[in-house]
Amino acid sequence: MWRIFLSLLVLQFFFLFNSNAQLLVGPVGGVGVSKVFFFDHTNYDQFKTQPSLTFDAGFMASMVVHKNYVLNAQLLYSYQSKHVEGINGPTADPLFRFTSNMQYIEMPIFYVLEFKKSKGNSSGRGGQIKTYNWFVGGGPTISYWLSSKSKMKSSNLLENNINEIKYTAVFGSDNSTSNQSITSTTEYIPDANRFQFAINITGGVAFEPVGLHKIVAFAQLNIAQTFLAKSDVTLPTYDVDVLRAKNHSFRLSIAYLFDTKIETSKKGKSTKSKDVQRKRR
DSSP states (O other): OHHHHHHHHHHHHHHHHTOOSOEEEEEEEEEEEEEEEESOTTTTTTEEEEOEEEEEEEEEEEEEEETTEEEEEEEEEEEEEEEEEEOSSSSOOTTOEEEEEEEEEEEEEEEEEEEEEEEEEOSSTTOEEEEEEEEEEEEEEEEEEEEEEEEEEOHHHHHTTOOOEEEEEEETOOOOGGGSOTTOOEEEETTBOOEEEEEEEEEEEEEOOSTTOEEEEEEEEEEEOSOSBSSOEEOTTSOEEOOSEEEEEEEEEEEEEEESOHHHHHHHHHHHHHHHHHHHO
8 A cells, every 4th residue: 555655646746846837826725524434343333433524724736747637736734523422232332422523734636637618709899718627536645643632421431420521642652541540531542543544536627717816626535545543442431432443534625726937927918018008109
């Protein structure tokens, strides 16, 4: 898997640095939904998961590398959630609720094929042709897990007259649950996969309504390839935080991009101004 991702990155950046095309950059943001999927359903038959809202914001760069092929990259702050519930069963806890709010730095890279569409008529007074592109493609998404805060409800807590406990995750520390009290608010995750990978499938449309500025609206499906952790975590209450799981997400995003080659736009404006001066003479 590492070799596949590395090959994709090398290929995409090779096209990027060997292209003379204009580079577009600008802000991007999006909202979506994510859902946790267990690795082994037979071991987690006492749990179920619910979809959770996500959002992200950051910057996006876009460059045409060859004809209709466009390389896009984003650097995002991403907020994601994990919601696990207990089910009714002989060994399950129907009162179990575990919700985690996780923060990430993400870099989705997606290579797309654009198809240009035009409409309108340039002839006549005030005639104008409007163009837009629709595109489809994909690539890798690289994420770094910054932090996690959780809250839990369970029958074990209620038996100790505790309604809910809020946890703050500590990565890379292996502290035995025997050293913690039941009211401890720290969750130690020794085997967390802080670097995580996904494959994204992306599609959308791009408009250029104002000069060289570009508005890009797209949907993205991220199919996780990495577990949240190598093993689950047993809490001091003897409840389990299910982390041997993958968090897939679907997002809707919009970006507003600016052309960084200012000299190109200046050339067009200077030529236009000279024509106007000639007409006045």
